[in-house]
Amino acid sequence: MPHRRFALPALMLFLATPSYAQQPTPPLTLACSGPFAKDSSHGRLQQTFGAPNVAIQKVDGAEGESFEASVLYRSTPEKRLEVAWSDDRKRSGLASASVKKPSAWSGPEGIRVGMTLDEVTRLNGQPFKLNGFEWDYGGFVVDLKGKLAILPGGCAMTLRFSPGMALDARKHAGLLGEKKLSSSDAKLLAVKPVLTEWSVGYGE
Structure with missing residues (x-):
């Protein structure tokens, strides 16, 4: 039966697919819990939203300063969210998570x-x-x-x-x-x- 020759490669492809790609897209809801709890980290954001959707990027701070933050969906303005960390080196300990116009996030x-x-x-x-x-x-x-x-x-x-x-x-x-x-x-x-x-x- 010819279709059987494709069964093993298909299974291998499924097993090789990164786990984050199989997860449903999390809702754009920002709360003081889950991935945005005080003990969160850059790694936890990647686990929740998928590594390709979480990048390290310089963002604007107060009084003209800039700093590195974890940025979710950096190329999609309505989904973009910036996360600053208490420990910049380890990128852990959530300090703040912020959104700006035209954000679709709710809180x-x-x-x-x-x-x-x-x-x-x-x-x-x-x-x-x-x-x-x-x-x-x-x-x-x-x-x-x-x-x-x-x-x-x-x-x-x-x-x-x-x-x-x-x-x-x-x-x-x-x-x-x-x-x-x-x-x-x-x-x-x-x-x-x-x-x-x-x-x-x-x-x-």
Whole structure:
């Protein structure tokens, strides 16, 4: 029977296929557990998402600095996720996992890029404060309290908003620079801020 000659090579090909290629694609869900738990590592990310999907790459840090991170799906903007480590040499001990616009990742309480400031405030269960726009730390949430401040797994969330329209230096002076704004401020809500970056991370 001619078809039998292909049975052994086919079996050998199946056995030689890397295990990560046989696993279903993990959902784009970022939580303080599993591959994103505090004790995670670069190797664990590779086991979960497949070695070809996890690379070491230099990424932008605070105040113009850069550092090496583990990057998931580096060539697909909506799936890209950057992971920084507490131990850079061993690439272990998750410090933070972050996403930016146009990310499709979702996180604790259903947080995701593109949500409006009002939506996030309702999700949090109470108002919070954020920095004024158009400086190095512009749009970052500060002194977060509420549901988003208390996350299972012992991590904390960082959120950053950008205005949904161009701001005028005179008209919107009260929203610019190093000042703290309330997420319930009517003038702030009028410029339709949207969530453009968020992350989960563990303190020292």
